Amino acid sequence: MPLKADLDAIDWKILRELQREGRITNVELSSRVGISAPPCLRRVKRLEQAGIIRSYRALLNAPALGLDVVAFCLVGLHHQSEVELKSFADLTRNWPIVRAAWMVSGESDFLLHCIASDLATFQGFVIEELTSAPNVETVRTALTIRQVKDEGPVAIE
Secondary structure (H helix, E strand, O other): OOOOOOOHHHHHHHHHHHHHHOOOOHHHHHHHOOOOOOOHHHHHHHHHHHHOOOOOOOOOOOOOHOEEEEEEEEEEEOOOHHHHHHHHHHHHHHOOOEEEEEEEOOOOOOOEEEEEHHHHHEEEEHHHHHHOOEEEEEEEEEOOOOOOOOOOOOOOO
């Protein structure tokens, strides 16, 4: 599949390093990718302006914050018109327990990644908010046991 962006080997190294450690200084980044600091900074700015680097975030340790339940919900809607799909997507943005949401193909319409303090909180969300939301037909949940891999969202060879 052809790339949508014109990236060279240095750009890929920059992306790999920033995905590993977003708070790295430009001087350290330039050293790791093998170029001087000014052109490295220009490349990072170009990657940001092109939308390849969307943002920078701190990855928080949810259990250390008392958020021990991680679950996924597969949601099926009664109707899949564009208006109904958009309406449900908008709802997900207002539920703090939903940390990420995808519209998917197959037997379900949405996949929700949820994080809650405890099982009762998660169950309350599913019963009181999710299943009672307009147009929701089915909800299947999967509680996680433990995370076995946590890499950056984009694989960079």
